[in-house]
Amino acid sequence: MADKKVETPAQTAGDEGQRIRMNTASVKSTYCNMVNVTTTREEVVMNFGVNESWDRTASEYDVRLEHRIVMSPFAAKRLATMLGKLVDEYEGRYGELK
Numbered sequence: 883m884a885d886k887k888v889e890t891p892a893q894t895a896g897d898e899g900q901r902i903r904m905n906t907a908s909v910k911s912t913y914c915n916m917v918n919v920t921t922t923r924e925e926v927v928m929n930f931g932v933n934e935s936w937d938r939t940a941s942e943y944d945v946r947l948e949h950r951i952v953m954s955p956f957a958a959k960r961l962a963t964m965l966g967k968l969v970d971e972y973e974g975r976y977g978e979l980k
Contacts (some may be wrong), residue, residue: 912930913932914930914931914948916945917930918931921955924955926954926957927950927951927952928953930947930948930949930950931945931947931948933945
């Protein structure tokens with residue numbers, strides 16, 4: 883499989899006008915319908931998984947964790963800003979999410 887490179891505008895403060903080349907040769911796509919976030923003073927930890935429980939009245943759910951992402955609070959804040967903008971754009975196109 884050939885390496886595919888994707889160019890995107892930089893997403894960090896002070897990087898306006900710069901581009902980032904992302905090598906997607908080893909990227910994997912995974913479906914997740916559950917996320918849990920915890921934090922310490924130094925890290926933000928996000929656990930992504932798949933809720934495999936179809937019974938919505940159950941008192942417990944079985945979740946198969948797929949990925950754990952650990953980042954600094956500074957990176958988490960940038961991610962929150964980007965996600966906020968993405969949701970605003972989505973709602974502008976398709977209507978408010980409730």
